[in-house]
Every structure is written in structure tokens, then in C-alpha cells.
Amino acid sequence: MFGLTEFTAQFDEPLRQAIIPTFVLPFTILGMILTSLATWIAAFFGIQLKAEGPKRLFEVLMRPKIILWALISNGLFYAVYAGWQYEATSSRPLWLIESKNHHHPAKAEYIEAQSPEAILSDENQRKKNLVELKLLWTIKISGGVFGGITSKGSALFMGTNNGKIFEIDSLSGKELRQFWVGQPVMTAPLILENNLFSGEGIHETHHARYYKFDLLNGEMVASTTTAGHIERTATVTSIGNKKILLTPAGKAGVIAIDSADMTTLWQAHVGHVDSYPITDGETVFVGTGLEQGFNQDGTFAYALELTSGKTRWKKQLPTSSWGRPILWKQQVCFSVGDVYSNTDYGQISCYDKKSGQELGAINLSGAVISNPILRGDKLIISDLNATIYQIDLATKSIDWRIEVPHSGLSYAPVISDLTTSENLDLPKANNQNDHLIIPGSDGLYIYSRQNQKLIYKWAPDEKWSSSFSNVYIKNNVWYLADSKGMVRALQPIYK
Numbered sequence: 001m002f003g004l005t006e007f008t009a010q011f012d013e014p015l016r017q018a019i020i021p022t023f024v025l026p027f028t029i030l031g032m033i034l035t036s037l038a039t040w041i042a043a044f045f046g047i048q049l050k051a052e053g054p055k056r057l058f059e060v061l062m063r064p065k066i067i068l069w070a071l072i073s074n075g076l077f078y079a080v081y082a083g084w085q086y087e088a089t090s091s092r093p094l095w096l097i098e099s100k101n102h103h104h105p106a107k108a109e110y111i112e113a114q115s116p117e118a119i120l121s122d123e124n125q126r127k128k129n130l131v132e133l134k135l136l137w138t139i140k141i142s143g144g145v146f147g148g149i150t151s152k153g154s155a156l157f158m159g160t161n162n163g164k165i166f167e168i169d170s171l172s173g174k175e176l177r178q179f180w181v182g183q184p185v186m187t188a189p190l191i192l193e194n195n196l197f198s199g200e201g202i203h204e205t206h207h208a209r210y211y212k213f214d215l216l217n218g219e220m221v222a223s224t225t226t227a228g229h230i231e232r233t234a235t236v237t238s239i240g241n242k243k244i245l246l247t248p249a250g251k252a253g254v255i256a257i258d259s260a261d262m263t264t265l266w267q268a269h270v271g272h273v274d275s276y277p278i279t280d281g282e283t284v285f286v287g288t289g290l291e292q293g294f295n296q297d298g299t300f301a302y303a304l305e306l307t308s309g310k311t312r313w314k315k316q317l318p319t320s321s322w323g324r325p326i327l328w329k330q331q332v333c334f335s336v337g338d339v340y341s342n343t344d345y346g347q348i349s350c351y352d353k354k355s356g357q358e359l360g361a362i363n364l365s366g367a368v369i370s371n372p373i374l375r376g377d378k379l380i381i382s383d384l385n386a387t388i389y390q391i392d393l394a395t396k397s398i399d400w401r402i403e404v405p406h407s408g409l410s411y412a413p414v415i416s417d418l419t420t421s422e423n424l425d426l427p428k429a430n431n432q433n434d435h436l437i438i439p440g441s442d443g444l445y446i447y448s449r450q451n452q453k454l455i456y457k458w459a460p461d462e463k464w465s466s467s468f469s470n471v472y473i474k475n476n477v478w479y480l481a482d483s484k485g486m487v488r489a490l491q492p493i494y495k
Contacts, residue, residue: 097181131493145482344367378399436449439480
């Protein structure tokens with residue numbers, strides 16, 4: 001400290017005034033702090049330090065017993081931290097989930113109902129021009145919605161990133177009840193008869209479960225534990241007289257779960273699966289994706305035997321598959337794209353369903369993670385750059401594209417107003433009069449599929465937040481939930 005002061009004495013006054021506040025004072029303060037710290041630590045070992053405190057402290061700290069104590073204490077600290085992290089990223093105890101969901105019966109009757117203000121519409125009604133979107137109601141829930149909305153009767157269901165599933169009345173927008181699991185719910189809930197099914201977890205989550213709740217009493221009925229996490233909704237199919245849930249389970253691959261008792265029928269360890277499995281009744285088709293932070297030997301398109309999960313064929317994909325494969329005639333097509341690095345590249349890769357023979361690919365200008373819409377021979381899909389494409393599957397070419405205003409990456413898929421959210425595909429229909437709906441950077445954008453022009457844009461009075469899920473359409477009402485927990489019901493008016 002004193003040496004620095006003497007060192008500056010050799011400079012003239014202006015230079016000394018410049019050096020002292022910018023150089024000497026900070027190092028003087030640092031020296032005082034280090035000396036005080038050395039004296040304080042040394043006092044724990046009964047040592048009184050003098051001016052050579054830091055040097056003496058170094059000698060003390062190099063003693064074998066001190067090094068051993070430091071290793072043990074640091075090891076204990078790391079063990080406590082690792083244990084806390086393991087617990088924080090694990091499923092919550094079943095007894096806690098059961099107690100949180102104990103006896104909260106349904107407030108809805110789960111019968112189909114419609115808003116008094118809703119227009120009874122059919123395909124002919126929606127062939128007319130959209131002239132207005134009327135806001136019916138808004139509700140703020142605690143947690144962002146990422147997996148989308150589903151429904152039963154007049155009730156809407158949606159999972160949130162704070163570990164809850166909300167049930168909301170579709171007519172009034174009032175919250176009816178909550179289901180609690182504790183880990184983020186990134187999937188759209190699945191309703192089968194009078195049961196609600198939901199996965200949990202993000203990439204950091206381990207041993208995530210797929211849960212079954214009784215809709216009538218609200219209690220958890222059963223669950224299946226996986227080695228991974230569940231970010232996508234299971235696909236319902238049948239094996240014999242059993243209703244089966246084809247469940248994507250992250251690093252655990254694909255698991256076929258009996259919906260009755262939640263037992264595992266088979267598990268296919270095909271790699272990291274965050275995409276939607278589909279089936280044609282005989283074969284399960286699914287794509288794998290790269291998991292951030294893990295080394296993997298590529299990504300693949302799989303065809304699995306429905307009854308056993310055994311691989312029928314396997315083909316390497318150019319990059320990750322996150323969305324739902326599309327079945328068209330005798331082909332299966334996978335949409336791909338990388339969400340971690342090169343988001344400006346995507347592709348639709350098509351294969352023969354039976355043999356896996358490559359039948360062509362269409363390159364896109366953005367990564368594709370969303371679910372497609374099928375209209376006859378036309379495939380409609382959006383990418384992470386908020387570009388909407390119409391692709392001719394017969395010629396493997398792009399008919400047109402629409403660039404939607406956006407900021408950052410666009411995760412919400414495009415949807416058509418001729419679509420019910422339970423049925424995205426109309427294989428025999430190719431009506432050009434539908435409207436394409438997609439959340440953009442500052443509102444909801446609606447385009448004409450016929451001429452690709454923007455025909456309407458809607459934005460709320462309050463701040464617009466990004467959406468990760470598509471608009472949910474039921475009974476001619478559009479429901480939209482965003483990443484901040486705002487849920488809105490919109491009534492489209494056609495003339």
C-alpha cells in the first residue's frame with residue numbers, strides 16, 4: 001500500500017492527480033480488504049497476523065489438515081447442491097400430488113355448449129370474409145401456457161409452466177379448478193372419456209410421469225414414471241380392446257401406455273423424442289431430435305410395430321424432428337429443424353410407409369417444429385421464422401409462402417378456421433376459401449389462403465405477449481393462451 005504511494009511521488013502533480021483516484025485508491029482499498037479477510041480467517045485457527053498476513057495465511061492454508069478440511073467441506077457443499085438440484089428437477093412425491101388434488105369435484109357438467117353470442121357456423125359460413133374478431137372474455141392465470149388448449153363439453157383445459165393444469169369455463173372465462181403436479185406442464189392435456197391425462201417436465205427434468213386424473217372428482221388415479229421428460233401430448237390408438245397412449249418421453253424414447261391402468265405395454269429406446277408419434281393402425285411413426293448438452297449419433301425417422309414397438313425401418317434425418325409426421329396416401333412425411341443453432345433451415349422429408357424408401361424432400365428457409373395441416377394433396381405449415389408455406393406433396397414443391405411479421409423465433413403453429421382443433425387433417429378436402437391464423441409479433445394475423453393476403457389483424461388493448469401454441473377452435477369461437485398466462489376467447493364475424 002505504502003509502496004504505491006511512494007511510487008507515485010516521482011510523477012508531477014497533474015499526472016499524480018490522475019493516477020491516484022484511478023489506480024492507487026482501488027488497489028489500496030483492495031489491499032485493505034485482503035488484509036482484513038486474511039486476519040479474520042486466520043483468527044479461526046488461533047493465529048494473530050501482522051503485516052505479512054496474506055503470506056502467513058497462505059502457509060496456514062497449505063497445511064495438510066486444512067487442505068483435507070477444505071476438500072471435505074467443499075465435497076459436502078457440492079453433495080448438498082447436487083441433491084437439491086436432483087430433487088428440484090424430479091417429479092414431486094406421489095403423496096403430495098394426491099393430497100394437493102384430493103376431493104375437488106368438477107364444477108362443469110361436460111356437456112357440449114356454445115356461447116349465446118356465437119354464430120352457428122358450418123363450412124359455407126366460413127367461406128365468407130372475416131370482418132371482425134370480437135373479444136368475448138379474458139382471464140389471467142398464474143403461469144404461461146406452452147402446450148395448447150383442449151376441451152371437454154364447456155370446459156377448457158391447459159397446462160402451465162408452474163406445474164398446474166387449469167380448467168376454465170369456455171362461456172364465461174371463469175376459472176373452475178386446478179390440477180397440481182409440481183413440474184412444468186408443457187403438454188396440452190389429453191381428455192379420454194372422463195379422465196384427464198397429462199405429462200410433465202422440461203429437458204432438465206428426470207423421471208417425469210404421465211398422470212391420469214378422474215375428471216369427476218379431480219383426484220389422481222394412476223401414473224407412469226419415465227426416465228425422461230414429457231413435452232408433447234400422447235397419441236391415442238387401440239391395440240385390441242385397449243386404448244393405448246403412445247407417449248413421447250424425451251431420452252426414454254416412446255412408451256406405449258395402457259390408458260386403463262397406466263401400465264407400460266412396450267418401450268422403444270429410439271433416442272430423444274420430443275415429437276408426436278402417429279399411427280396408421282399398424283405402424284407407429286416418430287422422429288427423434290437432438291437434446292442440448294448430450295452427444296448423439298444423429299436424428300432419425302422410425303417406423304415401429306404398433307403391437308410391440310419393434311423397429312420396422314429407420315432412416316437418418318438431416319436434423320431434429322419436433323412436430324407431428326403427416327400421413328399422405330402411402331407416404332409418411334417428417335418436418336425437421338434445429339431449434340438450438342441453425343434455425344434458418346428446415347425440411348419436409350417423405351418416405352414410403354412400408355419400406356422406408358426415400359420419396360423426396362422439400363427444403364424450407366426456417367426450422368419447422370409445428371404441426372402441419374393437410375388439405376387434400378396440400379400441406380400447410382409454418383416455421384420458426386413465422387413463414388407459412390403451402391406445399392404440394394404430389395410434386396414435392398412449394399406453391400407459395402407468406403412471411404408473417406415477427407420478432408425472435410415464432411413457435412406457434414398456423415391453423416385454419418376450417419379446422420377443428422381435434423382434426424387438423426381433411427385428406428379429401430382442398431377448399432381454398434379458408435383463413436390461416438397465426439400469432440405474430442404484435443397480434444393475431446389472419447390471411448386468405450386463396451390469395452395469401454392479410455385480411456385481418458387483431459391485437460388486445462393491453463400488451464401483446466408471445467404465444468407458443470396455436471389458436472384453439474371450437475364451436476366457432478377462437479381461444480388463445482399466451483406465454484404470460486393471458487387466455488382470451490374471440491368470436492369471428494363473417495360477412
